Amino acid sequence: MSETIIIIGASSGIAEAVARCYAEQGSRFFLVARNSKKLQVLSTDLTARGAKEVQTFVMDANDTNIINKMLDSAWNAFGAIDIALIAHGSLPDQQRTEIDIPYAIAEFRTNAESVIACLAGLAVRFKLQGKGVITVMGSVAGDRGRASNYLYGAAKASIDAYASGLRARLFKTGVHVLTVKPGFVMTAMTAQLKLPERLTASAEFVARDIRRAISKRCDVLYTPRFWILIMLIIRWMPEVVFKRMRF
Ligand SMILES: NC(=O)c1ccc[n+]([C@@H]2O[C@H](COP(=O)([O-])OP(=O)(O)OC[C@H]3O[C@@H](n4cnc5c(N)ncnc54)[C@H](OP(=O)(O)O)[C@@H]3O)[C@@H](O)[C@H]2O)c1
Numbered sequence: 001m002s003e004t005i006i007i008i009g010a011s012s013g014i015a016e017a018v019a020r021c022y023a024e025q026g027s028r029f030f031l032v033a034r035n036s037k038k039l040q041v042l043s044t045d046l047t048a049r050g051a052k053e054v055q056t057f058v059m060d061a062n063d064t065n066i067i068n069k070m071l072d073s074a075w076n077a078f079g080a081i082d083i084a085l086i087a088h089g090s091l092p093d094q095q096r097t098e099i100d101i102p103y104a105i106a107e108f109r110t111n112a113e114s115v116i117a118c119l120a121g122l123a124v125r126f127k128l129q130g131k132g133v134i135t136v137m138g139s140v141a142g143d144r145g146r147a148s149n150y151l152y153g154a155a156k157a158s159i160d161a162y163a164s165g166l167r168a169r170l171f172k173t174g175v176h177v178l179t180v181k182p183g184f185v186m187t188a189m190t191a192q193l194k195l196p197e198r199l200t201a202s203a204e205f206v207a208r209d210i211r212r213a214i215s216k217r218c219d220v221l222y223t224p225r226f227w228i229l230i231m232l233i234i235r236w237m238p239e240v241v242f243k244r245m246r247f
Contacts, residue, residue: 002026002052004078008061008070008118009088011038013187014137017207018085023049030074030081033088034060061088061114062106067121075125083214084122085135086115091189097151104151111155116162123166126175133214134170135178136163140222142181143231147246167219178213179220182206183227199230 002025007015010031019029023046031046033039036058043054055077057070074081090110097104119136126132141149142156160179167177184190184200206223213221222228234242 002028003082004028004030004080005083005085006030006032006071006074006081006122007085007087008032008059009086009137010042010056011035012087012089012137013189013203014182014185014206014210015085015087016042017203018087018210019046020049021207021211022083023047023051026050026052028053028078030055030057030077032057032059032070032074034058061118062109064114064117067117071121071125080129081125081132083133083135084126085137085210086118086122087137088114089137089189091149092151094149094151107151108155111152112158115155115159119159119162119166123170123175127170127173130174132174133176133178133217134166135180135210135214138163138179138181140181140183140227140231144234144242176217178210178218180206180210180213180223181220181227181231182223183230 003022005019005022005027007019007029009015010019011033019042029046029051031039031042031054039056039058043056046054057073059066059070088110090107092104092107097107115136119134122134126134136159138160139156141153142160145153163177163179170177182201184195185203185206186200187203201224209221209223222231
């Protein structure tokens with residue numbers, strides 16, 4: 001089925017893989033990213049793969065004053081939108097966040113505040129049209145603050161809580177909210193990390209999971225699925241044990 005999709009943070013590795021899945025079925029796209037060249041390359045690629053129409057909008061997600069203008073452009077272009085995906089984000093240098101407060105705040109803004117601003121703007125428009133799926137990229141990191149990346153974890157936890165409340169608020173309006181919690185995924189974000197091979201998924205694998213979760217109207221997606229179990233153990237670990245762990 002051909003759908004109309006808005007993707008904020010469209011140049012992300014995971015978002016590009018999701019977009020490619022939908023392009024093959026002739027979907028229409030409104031792509032938002034801060035880098036116009038990347039947007040152009042993605043737009044050409046999606047068109048070659050079968051996308052019926054691709055519109056682009058250049059925006060830094062932290063420029064929250066522009067979000068309404070961007071969303072107005074999307075709705076003016078397509079009238080109604082079936083699916084939204086918010087995918088922008090950054091992986092902060094945790095050690096720097098511990099000593100450089102402006103840096104920590106800027107990273108929190110990118111990973112939490114700007115995402116919440118996009119969710120709020122999308123919610124208004126989706127509620128008016130009375131249908132659709134709003135999808136937001138959280139992370140397993142949001143399930144519990146770990147010593148090695150708790151600034152990022154705190155940002156993702158705030159998105160998790162916000163999306164949960166929004167899901168409940170919109171439940172009876174016909175609008176669905178999906179929170180995606182990937183584990184380790186091979187993208188530019190993790191390229192500099194040494195990830196455990198057996199626990200690391202490709203962007204394409206995660207994209208297929210996201211597409212399935214959108215069509216099934218899932219509430220929360222752990223991807224790959226085994227992260228449900230890993231995070232269950234991590235969440236239930238007593239604080240007295242957890243605080244001794246350095247991971
Ligand atoms: N990779 C993982 O292991 C993993 C795990 C769990 C959750 N996630 C989440 O999944 C989402 C996608 O990540 P990814 O792995 O696909 O990472 P990625 O390929 O590094 O993509 C991150 C994207 O965020 C964009 N971005 C960063 N700051 C921005 C800003 N201020 N305004 C607009 N765009 C901005 C980047 O734009 P530029 O292209 O212009 O730099 C890039 O397109 C993120 O929310 C991430 O936190 C990823």
